[in-house]
Amino acid sequence: MNQIDLTGRTAFVTGSTRGIGLAVARALYGAGARVAIVGRDAARAQIVAVELGERAVGVGCDVADRGQVEDALAAAEAALGPIDILVNNAGLTRDNILLRLTDEDWDAVLDANLKGAFFTIRAVIKGMMKRRAGRIINITSVVGLTGNKGQANYAASKAGLIGLTKSVAKEYAARGVLANCVAPGFIETDMTAALPSEARTALLEDIALGRLGRPEDIAAAVLFLASDLASYITGQVLVVDGGMVI
Numbered sequence: 314m315n316q317i318d319l320t321g322r323t324a325f326v327t328g329s330t331r332g333i334g335l336a337v338a339r340a341l342y343g344a345g346a347r348v349a350i351v352g353r354d355a356a357r358a359q360i361v362a363v364e365l366g367e368r369a370v371g372v373g374c375d376v377a378d379r380g381q382v383e384d385a386l387a388a389a390e391a392a393l394g395p396i397d398i399l400v401n402n403a404g405l406t407r408d409n410i411l412l413r414l415t416d417e418d419w420d421a422v423l424d425a426n427l428k429g430a431f432f433t434i435r436a437v438i439k440g441m442m443k444r445r446a447g448r449i450i451n452i453t454s455v456v457g458l459t460g461n462k463g464q465a466n467y468a469a470s471k472a473g474l475i476g477l478t479k480s481v482a483k484e485y486a487a488r489g490v491l492a493n494c495v496a497p498g499f500i501e502t503d504m505t506a507a508l509p510s511e512a513r514t515a516l517l518e519d520i521a522l523g524r525l526g527r528p529e530d531i532a533a534a535v536l537f538l539a540s541d542l543a544s545y546i547t548g549q550v551l552v553v554d555g556g557m558v559i
């Protein structure tokens with residue numbers, strides 16, 4: 314009961330060639346799942362998959378492009394079997410104060426972070442309904458709950474992802490499909506590497522547990538939500554932030 318075993322399940326993890334997505338892919342693979350590594354750079358995705366092992370496959374896909382999403386899902390399913398676990402992790406930031414946000418900054422962030430999740434979910438949901446089983450886990454952010462100066466586009470995309478998740482949870486619960494969000498706080502990855510050290514120190518003061526998060530902290534939450542231990546949890550936002558937003 315306490316050991317998480319995902320043997321025989323197939324996971325599709327977007328943006329999984331580095332950072333949080335890679336940690337999630339490793340955790341799911343470590344629990345026995347077959348894993349599709351999905352990145353914009355197909356060659357890189359294939360290298361990561363080879364490093365992971367024979368139950369992994371690498372596919373190239375820009376999640377903001379519906380055709381590429383459908384092709385990547387078809388390729389992953391041909392190689393590994395039907396998708397049981399979908400993790401929408403791909404995401405990007407284009408930070409600026411609202412007055413200086415361009416239309417392109419808005420569209421790039423909303424397209425990758427929110428529309429991409431809509432594309433992947435719409436493409437996998439039919440199969441999950443038919444099999445009356447599926448887990449959808451969307452990586453949002455605490456910023457989607459609190460808002461943030463300089464991140465109107467990003468916060469809107471992450472808040473939108475929460476609304477999308479809750480709606481999917483309600484629509485497909487009766488068909489055995491569970492949908493939840495994980496909301497990371499401040500995690501050390503390439504996305505946050507550029508933050509100046511003063512800002513980093515100020516942030517640390519707000520984190521009750523006194524340290525920044527690691528990608529593995531988020532992966533553990535995703536692994537739990539993908540497992541049989543979480544079979545009575547849907548439509549929720551699991552905040553993993555070391556007590557930053559309490």
Ligand code: NAI
Nearest residue numbers: 328332333375376402403404425454497499500502503504
């Ligand atoms: P990262 O920048 O290291 O990784 C994001 C990955 O998504 C990259 O591999 C990138 O190429 C990929 N990606 C971006 N746009 C894509 C697209 N259109 N199609 C396919 N792949 C795309 O960032 P990190 O930190 O690992 O972030 C992962 C997720 O966690 C993101 O959704 C991010 O918003 C979220 N998050 C991260 C936090 C942090 O503190 N690092 C905090 C809260 C949320």
